[in-house]
Amino acid sequence: MRRAIYPGSFDPITNGHLDVLQRAAxxxxxxxxxxARDNAKESLFTxxxxxxxxxxxxxxxPGIEVMPFDGLLVNFARKHQAIALVRxxxxxxxxxxxxxxxxxxxxxxxxxxxxFLMPREEYTYISSRLVKExxxxxxxxxxxxxxxxxxxxxxxxxxx
Numbered sequence: 233m234r235r236a237i238y239p240g241s242f243d244p245i246t247n248g249h250l251d252v253l254q255r256a257a258x259x260x261x262x263x264x265x266x267x268a269r270d271n272a273k274e275s276l277f278t279x280x281x282x283x284x285x286x287x288x289x290x291x292x293x294p295g296i297e298v299m300p301f302d303g304l305l306v307n308f309a310r311k312h313q314a315i316a317l318v319r320x321x322x323x324x325x326x327x328x329x330x331x332x333x334x335x336x337x338x339x340x341x342x343x344x345x346x347x348f349l350m351p352r353e354e355y356t357y358i359s360s361r362l363v364k365e366x367x368x369x370x371x372x373x374x375x376x377x378x379x380x381x382x383x384x385x386x387x388x389x390x391x392x
Contacts, residue, residue, distance in 0.1 A: 234259075236316040239266040239301070243275045244381045245286050246363055248355035255349055257293050263292070264312055269302040273329040276324040276364060276388060289378035298369055306341040309310070322356045364389065 269279045280302045286298045301308045334346035367385045
């Protein structure tokens with residue numbers, strides 16, 4: 233079985249993430265969406281909330297699992313017998329950091345490949361950070377995130 237891991241903080245998942253996820257699910261037999269429990273970013277949603285948001289948004293995509301992880305990604309990949317990591321690239325600015333991570337992961341686990349997938353053009357400018365800021369300022373976010381995420385963001389960020 234060809235299993236890959238799509239890691240990230242997903243705070244929250246966006247339509248760009250879903251686009252990458254759907255295409256990766258078509259390449260591999262099984263895709264684990266690994267939600268970072270401990271990341272350098274201060275998350276709006278708990279890891280449990282992020283896992284549930286992803287499960288709901290991706291419920292119709294076959295062959296996926298969603299689970300939290302912490303520690304080294306290569307250890308998580310070994311534990312789950314993954315052959316590849318999937319990473320999304322939106323812009324050239326993402327490439328340098330992602331390239332460095334891919335090389336380090338290869339050094340730590342030579343048998344683990346990294347695949348870079350770009351979201352469709354209409355999603356290249358979307359980031360979780362920007363979506364949260366638009367919502368916080370009262371803007372409409374329906375075109376950027378799945379409906380369940382719109383509801384969750386509005387509940388967290390819109391004044392009562």
